[in-house]
Amino acid sequence: MIPELPLFPEQASTMAGPVDQLYFFLIALSAFFSLLVAGLIIAFSIRYRRRRVRLERPEDFGMLQLEIGWTVLPFVLSMVIFYWGAMLFIDLRRPPADSLEVFAVGKRWMWKMQHLEGRREINELHVPIGQPVKVTLTSEDVIHSFFVPAFRVKQDAVPGRYTDLWFEATKPGRYHLFCAEFCGSQHARMIGQVIAMEPADFQAWLSGTERGAAPVSMAEAGKRLFTDLGCVTCHQTDDSGRGPSLVNVAGSAVELSDGSSVVADSAYLRESILRPQQRVTAGYQPIMPTYQGLVGEDQVLELIAYIESLRDRGSTPLGEVTQRKTEAATEGTAG
Ligand code: HEC
Ligand SMILES: [Cu+2]
Structure with a gap:
């Protein structure tokens, strides 16, 4: 009866996989070196614990290869991390030219969404799958942050400014939308849902046929x-x-x-x-x-x-x- 405890949110966008890969790489790298250092500390403190014998020629301890090794290896590793992270960041920051545009205005304590075709929604955002969606963000009061964990995207919504983020949902479903910037007493309740739909369902939803009247663009x-x-x-x-x-x-x-x-x-x-x-x-x-x-x-x-x-x-x-x-x-x- 132990409730399921998902450590990771679902992967539901094209970027989720690549972001997770970098994340796991960083975790694995950190874990490897943490264990290595901890292991060596323990091994050395046993091996070189104080004994009667005195070390005779301490000046012999220098080892050129070792010095070069622990200089070059961290350099190469940090360059790999930098290149990988920078490439991913550039992809995440550049909405593809054929993105569908939607708009989200943060307001204590809700998200107001608008579609170019005219439909508006509160705390819900309908999007099609298989197509990049660019969300232009701003705020009416304080800084909020638009965070969809399943898509691995997060961007601040700043008053007086337009910011944006993009994602391409890969499977239909309802995904959590959080405000990820503390914005006041009801911040924790500033939550919503991104609803990813099959393109045909999305078109039907967008034209408002389910409600009768077509919305004003x-x-x-x-x-x-x-x-x-x-x-x-x-x-x-x-x-x-x-x-x-x-x-x-x-x-x-x-x-x-x-x-x-x-x-x-x-x-x-x-x-x-x-x-x-x-x-x-x-x-x-x-x-x-x-x-x-x-x-x-x-x-x-x-x-x-x-x-x-x-x-x-x-x-x-x-x-x-x-x-x-x-x-x-x-x-x-x-x-
Ligand atoms: C009293 C006349 C007047 C009214 C009313 C007015 N504008 Fe203007 N607007 C101007 C003038 C004059 C300029 C050019 C000088 C400036 O940039 O302030 C201008 C500039 C602009 C510009 C910049 C255009 C450019 O070429 O850089 C935009 C955009 C604009 N107005 C939009 C609006 C909108 C939208 C409204 C209504 C909500 C509006 N204006 C109402 C007179 C007006
Ligand atoms: Cu908020």
Whole structure:
């Protein structure tokens, strides 16, 4: 009747295996040297315990080969650990270009998730298996941390900043989601689930058919906010407004009034909405009001999704909402 005590969480992502291999290698290496050193201490203290005989020529004890050996071996081992760890880290830090995008906002004490297609969830994240998923994180209050042990991924969600992590789930199931950064009295209850589904089931879930009405996409929701908050009064689809046109701004280089330039990534767009005076676009007056406190982080994400959908290309009419995921995949290197 002893309850099962799993020492290791299930391996449910493509990264789980490689992360565990490095971990076990480090454990084995540490165990080997710990036992070696402990064994030698015991063996030597018996062998060289104090006796009547005095050692005659202590200067003979130097051994060049031994010196070289215990210098070179730790060096090689630490380089192996470094290379292995660095390669894994680089893989973990770089979401593949064809990743599905989802958004998670930490808030004491819950996770608010958004899908580009519009479905929202609290403390649950539905994802398809067999496809990389990039989670963009931020926080409305303090630092939280998005931790899915079965996927071997963990990333802080920092207020005022976007961070991200990615994973590719390998088998359907429900996996624990923890907040791994102490964030207040209810921190321990800031838990949720990542639900990995077969791609077809995920599509059905995403389009909301199980509930009837199709959800409003993030870009559509952002477009509504853009009207409701009065952004349209200054930002038109051409440069006739008091503010610059936002068509094609996302991902492009923006000239600033101090002569420098900046790539309009999501962090810049976010700052432009919440603290417009921080970096003023060249050729414009700093008249844009701040929206800090007026919009939540999830709404900022929707506004950004809308701005990123504003593309002036070929058949897409200005202001029409286009699909962002496919664009991100084809534009990986363009910015
Ligand atoms: C009173 C007019 C006005 C309103 C309302 C306004 N803006 Fe602006 N906006 C500007 C001006 C002027 C600039 C350029 C100067 C600057 O960077 O502050 C600007 C800059 C921006 C930029 C940076 C664009 C670039 O090319 O660097 C973004 C993004 C933006 N606004 C989004 C918004 C959003 C979203 C809203 C609504 C929530 C909004 N603006 C409401 C006037 C406005
Ligand atoms: Cu938390």
